[in-house]
Amino acid sequence: MPEQPQTGRGASGPGHAKGDVGRRVAARRQQLGLSREDLALRAGSAPGYIEYLEEKTATPGMGFLLRLADALETTVTMLTGGSADLPPGIGRAGDHPELVELGRDQCWALLGTHGVGRIAVTTAKGPAILPVNYLVTQGEIAFRTSSDALPAGAAGAEIAFEVDHIDDAFSQGWSVLAVGRARTVTEPEGVAKLDRQAYSAPWAGGDRDLWIVVAPDRVTGRRILVRGAPGQLGGR
Template sequence: MSEKHSEGHGHCCGDIGRRVAARRQELGLSREEVALRAGSAPGYIQYLEEQPATPGIGFLLRLADALETSVIELEGGTTDLPPGFGVPAQRPILTELSSDECGVLLGTHGVGRVAVTRHSHPAIMPVTYVVADGEVAFRTPPDALPATAPGGELAFEVDHIDDVVGRGWSVLIVGRPRPVTDAEAVRRLDRQAYRAPWPDSEGARWVALTPTEVTGRRVDVWDAHRHVRRRLEQA
């Protein structure tokens, strides 16, 4: 199939484009770089991101490979499924990530999870976040757990799982939260924010987490052919 519109792939208008743009930005790639990887034209990547489009399955496969994801992810087929719903890889490889790698994967914004302990009970809640000045900042309602836990340690986690190929990664940050009260700092974070706070609240306050420990892990799939090539190159 060509890159032009094709019938039979009923996607919601613009949904694939939004996922392509988000994944491209997550990887830090330009449209030109994605087009080169996918064997396409930058203009078509722009069209796909900005206009309702239903590309053929052949191009979707190349695009998913270029964006290091899966067609199911681009089509939103895993939207309502918990992470890790697919079949695990037969021979997974677990590697520790450096702090620099963790920083790249964390990106500049996204959705993560905050874990706190209050009254001897653990609690986890999703939050939208931005990275600014070496800190992770997120907004919560005044009575939410992360907003009421300054002084103690807090854990923040973000991850990505590709159920189709059994690959994924996770980054864990531990630190001490502090409320952001400086008016200029609040305005600066508001300008950087890509999403409204979860849940949306007029009284939502910014909380900044200064990392004291950053760790990450990547789960990959053992590739016999790649292993042989690497051994030959080292010989």
């Protein structure tokens, strides 16, 4: 009998968004050049369930996951995201990847309105790269820190800010680099405006009420494309 979807956390474990298993199954199946019918035959399932698994929010049981992993010549750990705490990009390169330069408007679109990025600063002990929660406002990038934290050293200097996204399932992703001078925002009206726009308090916690704004002189970006891959990140 073909495996039926289960509800709850099931074999995928806590912390993994629904649909992650299906994304990994689809990516691995296509890497092997298998159709859904081929995979169903290998795994002793029905093609309709493979389609359901890849496109919906099914959570298969461990028995079926073991058969599926064997059919896909991989492991249950990889199918269920057990390597999620490892650095991104541990998989193999996609089929005929293409590196594409992004235009300025595309870069700003990918930056979005907020997220987590990295700033590169010079410290007394040498260069450092630090993650920060950021927001985008009127063509500038702002983040909060504390006056005694390393990111505060960005104020008054030209710094680099970087944000990226890696999709391990499809071996593709993008990165955006913004370079410009950073300044502190201390006037009450400006601070209040940024406080209102902030999507979240800094993830690092603590008293971080010093706003630093970067006005980029240069914004560039690159994207790795795998033509024809499902879930392709927007194309050109």
